[in-house]
Amino acid sequence: MxxxxxxxxxxxxxxxxxxxxxxxxxxxxxxxxxxxxxxxxxxxxxxxxxxxxxxxxxxxxxxxxxxxxxxxxxxxxxxxxxxxxxxxxxxxxxxxxxxxxxxxxxxxxxxxxxxxxxxxxGASTGVGPLEEDLVGTRVRDRLTPKEMKIVALIVQGCKNKEIAMRLTTTEQVIKNYLRSIYDKTGVSDRLELALFTIHHRILAEAAAAASDVMLQAN
CATH class of the missing domain: 3.40.50.2300 (Response regulator)
Known part of the structure; x- marks a missing residue:
């Protein structure tokens, strides 16, 4: 072992x-x-x-x-x-x-x-930088500003209750948003969403920018 x-x-x-x-x-x-x-x-x-x-x-x-x-x-x-x-x-x-x-x-x-x-x-994804950026760009452009903020908080490890408090809404609303985000990104849970975001530079940068906007707002 x-x-x-x-x-x-x-x-x-x-x-x-x-x-x-x-x-x-x-x-x-x-x-x-x-x-x-x-x-x-x-x-x-x-x-x-x-x-x-x-x-x-x-x-x-x-x-x-x-x-x-x-x-x-x-x-x-x-x-x-x-x-x-x-x-x-x-x-x-x-x-x-x-x-x-x-x-x-x-x-x-x-x-x-x-x-x-x-x-x-170790072998990488086998996806070239340009192709990977296209994937990240395509997903980024499909997400709304509110959805991108949720993605940013997911990457930070926040739970639904904390996300709802940060965005001044309810947990049920966050769950509804997450279903939409999962559909747009092709993932099935928050862990896959976080890893997908980290693996795609353009999307990770957009999430980081959304996080910065939230910090400035507070």
Missing amino acids: NKMILADNQAIFRAGTAKILAMEDDFRVIAQCGDADRLYQTLETFRGATFIFASTLKLDLQNFMERIQVQGSRCIVIVENNESTQPFISAGVHGAVHRCVTGPGLIDCARRVNRGERGVQ
């Missing part, structure tokens, strides 16, 4: 990764971390585990890799879609994937790293 530890400051993406790994018999997620401090604490607690960590945690790679080696552990970095994996591979990170990685691509990368391979590059 491969012991996996997830470290990512994007809670919804962390939850999606855990869901993907849980479907495989040879992986067990034994801990999750939302920040660098928690990651280092967990590293000292569990030996021989594989850490999947986000580049957005801004770790001191040299220090981190030294501690990984001492603990007999391995690690895979999740980099942003427009970010290069090369600096991490050069620093000794065992594997690297982009946020747009497919579930099978992530699993394949994790298995190869756990077999002892180094410098493993």
